[in-house]
Amino acid sequence: MQALRAGYGKDPRRRLSRAEAVDLFARAGGRCQRCGVPLGVEWQQAHLVAHTNGGATSLAQMQAWCRECNLRQGRTDAVDPSLPSPREWQAQALDVILERIWQSGRATVHAAPGAGKTFFAGLVFRQLMDSGLAQRMVVVVPNRALQKQWADALAAWRIYLDWDPRDGFLQHPDTVGTVVTYQGLTGSAAGQIQQMRAASTLLVLDEVHHVGDQKAWGNAVASIVGSEETDDGMHAAGVLNMTGTLFRSSGNQKISTVRYDRVLVDGVEKYQAVADYSVHASTLIGVELRRPDLYAYDGQVRLIDVREETVLEGEIADLTRGPQVNTAIRQGFMDRGLVHAFANEAVKLLGQQLATIEDKAPLKMLWVADDQAAAKLAAEEIDKVVGRPFAKLVISEDSNALKTLRDAATSPHSCAIVAVRMVTEGFDCPEVSVIAYASATTAVLTLAQTMARAMRVTAVERADRRLLPAQILIPNNPSLRTAFAEALVAQFHILDVPDESTADDEGRPGSGSGLRMPRYQLVDMSTLDLHSATVLGEFDGTVMADELREVIALCLELSIPEVYAPRVAVAARRATPKLPLYTQAVPKPPGLTTTQADPRSLNKARRSRITAVSNWMTNHLDHDSRYSTIGTFQYQANNAAGIRQGERGDAGSKELAEVEVWMLARVREHCNTHGCALPTAAREENR
Structure with missing residues (x-):
């Protein structure tokens, strides 16, 4: 201490x-x-x-x-x-980082999510302040949700920062610095420089890879601290770069405060970030981090391929193309019955976690949805499953979203946090132990950040010396299972940062030329049943549902908490591989079938797509002088397809396809003229 x-x-x-x-x-x-x-x-x-x-x-x-x-x-x-003693890696890293800051003014720490980067930043500041090298501390974070979180965490160690500074840089007189966002820094850089000239300041760049997200952010940072190659423009006493993921980027995305090595990736030159000290997730799992278990749920699905006019039938696991999976998952999680069943499974796992620790901590669930409509539906169904208000909806259209998130994170009661990927990075709530991943996104960086939200350890687990597993529920698709497995490895491997010059323009304001409707349309999907549970990080960690049920029964007989059943199954299989009970079942081969779509189903799919475009245009008529009402828009679409007034209900697939094409062309014109973001339904890859 x-x-x-x-x-x-x-x-x-x-x-x-x-x-x-x-x-x-x-x-x-x-x-x-x-x-x-x-x-x-x-x-x-x-x-x-x-x-x-x-x-x-x-x-x-x-x-x-x-x-x-x-x-x-x-x-x-x-x-x-007294403060708690530093963790082993923090004690080892402190001298290395201080020496680097002393020599060059800049240092980079790479530590897995949950390793304790916030506390480490406080240790560095304390040492610099005690030695007279720094009087202030400014922390820059990726989003507003993290401002108060950082301030609260440092306050627990009696280092007080202003997380809502006046004009973006003027701190409260009782504090020794500020917490601001990268976006906010673009408007307050001059003020920050003024403050740094008045008092020596340690600048902490949290999740520093975000500096390259937008050119304005990078310029703001460079104006304050110059670059790694030169001391020109260095106004801070020192810079501490912090990241949970080492990264590569192209030359036009280099971050001025980071050192790089040049590497070749598939014949293309990249710049690979260099850390002055790294602590990998592999060294922390089982000690400082929970090991994740992946629960995959499968179901029967029917899709219409609108382009080929065929019907695809099979299980989610049988879908082999990205657009097929995206459509099944995104549209499937708008089905109330399916969402209710998935929520029931997630709540059941959360209940098992609470029983394991005897309700000594308010464990929580995180539900990750694809969009706000899906999040609202999920919140409703979670409340129905629990039988009382339980879900905390955190979506951007709610002006109190950040307060809702903070209140949920600190609540002394269990709850479900339902969000649209706004809490996947940096959000620190050790009580989150279950994640229901109701999304089609397979980007490894996103999944690594999402998974990390359930890997932190509560004080109760530390006191009991028994860590819970981080339980993650997903739709059963091979690409999603593989991506999560890679995400665990990616906690300590190098990831590419998307290049602005080659990024997909779909969905950006003014990008109407990229407007496309999804090729596939969901007809129906059954509720999801457990397919398997996988202990991530183990080469033989997959346990099929039948085997898991047998092992759960065995665990209950032996008074072993049910949450550990997947690990018990893996361990027992290794110890007694010849016993039928512990022999891993062989998954059935893919069985996707294709048949010609019947006219009724095809027309239903096209009408659904037309409705999606019409609904979007309804919300944009106030700034489109071409159409006085949505009825006018639809009348002109029908007329272009040769459909007489009042006869769209009798129109065939060919006519409905022409209506869709005409509507999409008008929406494209609208987006290009008014700089509107594309409708969600139009962002699928059309292949």
């Missing part, structure tokens, strides 16, 4: 907000957490480390006490104010 000297700022707040106070009282069960007496109206918000001694005003650092206990405590600390 290391004592923290004064001088790292103090919490600007002395008291919790009204909502936080309610939570604090609820966590105490209405009794003084010091002496146990029932709390009256004069109950107190007690700092465990006195506010005058640098204690944080937060739920994690406070308790509900009776008035008498709080008066007796006075300004003395109720707990040891």
Whole structure:
């Protein structure tokens, strides 16, 4: 344990907000957490480390006490104010990084999600401040959700930063720095430079690979700290680059604060980021991180290939082409019955996790949806499964989304966080132990970040010395299973950053020339049944559903928590490979069948596509003078296809196809004229 000297700022707040106070009282069960007496109206918000001694005003650092206990405590600390000792890798990395900053002014740390990068940044700042090399700390993060998270985490170690600085750079006088976003930095770079000239500052770039996401972000960083090749323009006392994933990029995306090696990838020259210190996920799993288990669920699916006018039938696992999988998963998770069944499985796994730790921590589920409509449907069905409000919907159209996310993360009660990939990076909530992945996205970087959300470890698990598995539910498709397996490896391998010059323009404002409708349309899909559970990272980690059910029964007989059944199955199979119970079942070969589509099904698919385009245009009529009403738009489409007024219901597939083509052309014109983003339904690859 290391004592923290004064001088790292103090919490600007002395008291919790009204909502936080309610939570604090609820966590105490209405009794003084010091002496146990029932709390009256004069109950107190007690700092465990006195506010005058640098204690944080937060739920994690406070308790509900009776008035008498709080008066007796006075300004003395109720707990040891020392900081916890650094983890092994943090202690080893500290001297290396400090030496690098001393020599060159810049250093890069690569550490797997959950390794403790935030605490490490605090250690570096403390050392620099104690030695007189830094007076302030500015942290730059990828999104607004992480601003308060960083500030709260550092406040727990009594380093106080302003996560909502005035004008983007003017900090509260009680703090020793700020937390800002890369986007916010573009408008406040000049102010940041002014502050850095007045007081030596450590600049921390969290998930530094995002600096290359947009040219303006990179320019803002370069204006503050210059580049790795030269000290010109270096206004910070030091720069600490932090990333959970080492990365490669093309020359036009090089980040000014990062060192690179030149490498050849498939004959193309790339720049590979160089870390001054790395800690890999492989060294942390089972100690600091949970090992993930992948639960794959399969179902029967029928798709119409609109271009070929055929019907494809089989299981999700039989779908071999990306657009087929995308359509099945995206449209399937808009089916209320399927979503309800998937939610029921996720809630069941969460219940098993809670039973394993005897409800000693408010474990949570994260549901990852493809879009906001799917997220809303999922939240409704989760609440139905649980029988009470349980889902916390976090979507961008809600102005209170960030507050909802923060409240859910810190809630003393279990819940389901339902989001559209806005919480896949940097979001830190160790209580998330189950992820329901209801998305078709297979980008390895996205999956690695998503999986990391369930791999952090709670204090309860550390105290019990028994880690839960991170349980992840997915639709059973080989490409998705493979991508998750690669994502675990990618936690400590090098990933390519997309090149702006070659990125797909679909979906960007003004990119109407790329408008396409999906080739496939979902006819129906059965509810999903468990296909297998895979212990990721094990070469023989896949356990088929029948085998898993047998092992679960065995676990219950032996009083082994059900959540460990996949590991028990793998271990037992290795120990006794000849016993039928532990012999891995052989999956059946793919069985996708193709038949000619009947006219009724084909027409239904085309009508669904026409409806999607019409609905999109309905929301854009207010700035399109060509059509006074959506009826006018549809009338002109019918007329172009030779369909008489009122007779679209009798139109054939050929006429409906012409309606679709005409509508898409008009939407293309609209997008090019007004700079509108393309409708979601038009972003599928048409192949």
